[in-house]
Amino acid sequence: MTSEPSTRPRTALEAAAVLARWALGALFIYMGLKKALHPEEFLKLTRQYEMVHSPFLLNSIAAGLPWFEAFCGALLLTGIAVRGTALTLVGVLVPFTWLVWRRALALQTLRAIPFCAVKFDCGCGAGEVFICHKLAENSILILVSCWLLSGAGRRWCARHAIFSRRNGD
Amino acid sequence: MKSEIRTIVVEAAIVAIVGAGLALAANELSPRGLTLSRDYFPKGTNAIPAAAKPVQVADSPAATNESSEADQLSGRLRDKGLQEVKRSQVDVFFHDPRAQDGRIVFVDARDEDHYQEGHIPGAYELDPYHPEKKLETVLPLCEAAEEVVVYCTGGDCEDSDTAALLLRDAGVPGRKLFVYGGGFEDWEANHLPVETGARNSGVLNSTHP
Numbered sequence: 357m358t359s360e361p362s363t364r365p366r367t368a369l370e371a372a373a374v375l376a377r378w379a380l381g382a383l384f385i386y387m388g389l390k391k392a393l394h395p396e397e398f399l400k401l402t403r404q405y406e407m408v409h410s411p412f413l414l415n416s417i418a419a420g421l422p423w424f425e426a427f428c429g430a431l432l433l434t435g436i437a438v439r440g441t442a443l444t445l446v447g448v449l450v451p452f453t454w455l456v457w458r459r460a461l462a463l464q465t466l467r468a469i470p471f472c473a474v475k476f477d478c479g480c481g482a483g484e485v486f487i488c489h490k491l492a493e494n495s496i497l498i499l500v501s502c503w504l505l506s507g508a509g510r511r512w513c514a515r516h517a518i519f520s521r522r523n524g525d
Numbered sequence: 526m527k528s529e530i531r532t533i534v535v536e537a538a539i540v541a542i543v544g545a546g547l548a549l550a551a552n553e554l555s556p557r558g559l560t561l562s563r564d565y566f567p568k569g570t571n572a573i574p575a576a577a578k579p580v581q582v583a584d585s586p587a588a589t590n591e592s593s594e595a596d597q598l599s600g601r602l603r604d605k606g607l608q609e610v611k612r613s614q615v616d617v618f619f620h621d622p623r624a625q626d627g628r629i630v631f632v633d634a635r636d637e638d639h640y641q642e643g644h645i646p647g648a649y650e651l652d653p654y655h656p657e658k659k660l661e662t663v664l665p666l667c668e669a670a671e672e673v674v675v676y677c678t679g680g681d682c683e684d685s686d687t688a689a690l691l692l693r694d695a696g697v698p699g700r701k702l703f704v705y706g707g708g709f710e711d712w713e714a715n716h717l718p719v720e721t722g723a724r725n726s727g728v729l730n731s732t733h734p
Contacts, residue, residue, distance in 0.1 A: 519536065
């Protein structure tokens, strides 16, 4: 019944990965729904990045992204297509972090203040935040996603991989 | 290994496609959803109405040295063909007897929650992101008025611009429309009267220290 001493660290690590998956999933659901409830606020915040100039594209991003985040969060929480979802999140988080960093640089120049003193609402769902805190937070989210992408957090998954024959494969 | 990577990439693509489809469907079903085809930030024209007399009154000698933010605000409104009005002039409009009989109308371009928390007494609510709720009521009043002052939170807030352009596009002559750039934050900061709840609720909060 008891685990072999050599397998204990691995078990603890796997438990930590499952907790990280749940935490990441819950965070994305919370942030996504918070933005989805006030889409026009998120639209205004999305506009500040000047990513696209077409109103249709801007509206589509602002309308879809919050629900998309909540969807990815639900997949992680229930443990469905975990590695594919983690890769998708990395694909969203990396360019978004770059956009936030670029916007912070522009604000730093405009306000003539130190980089870490730049504070603004990046549209992440947490209101105004200091840029260095935000970049650190996003780095952690990217690292956790990469960890899940590597195959960690397989326990208590409804279907860890869509194409596997057995759960957990 | 190679096939494993390919499997993960395919899985990610499925998640992305299904997620995007469901997200857009959720937006359509949500009562708060965005209308994808609408331009929420109309640029307007850069023509200030010819008959309009610019109302840009400095609030104090110190204010004559406009900050870069104030310059940006003025430039932004000018680019949209809108007239800016400063707080001192808004205060004059507010105490003008014409404000009592509807010849001067105040329009609050913030959302309902912010409006309920506090607004300029007698101001009408017009959230430009959900104009269908109030435009029918506010538009005839603005058309009949001699002057219309539109405001939002102030600072970077462009909702007052959007609401003013919405009114102008709906038929309110541009010469009547004024945007109070300082917005509600500026109004409150100067301890001017604030009404909470519904319009003409009679609940006035004095912000005097």
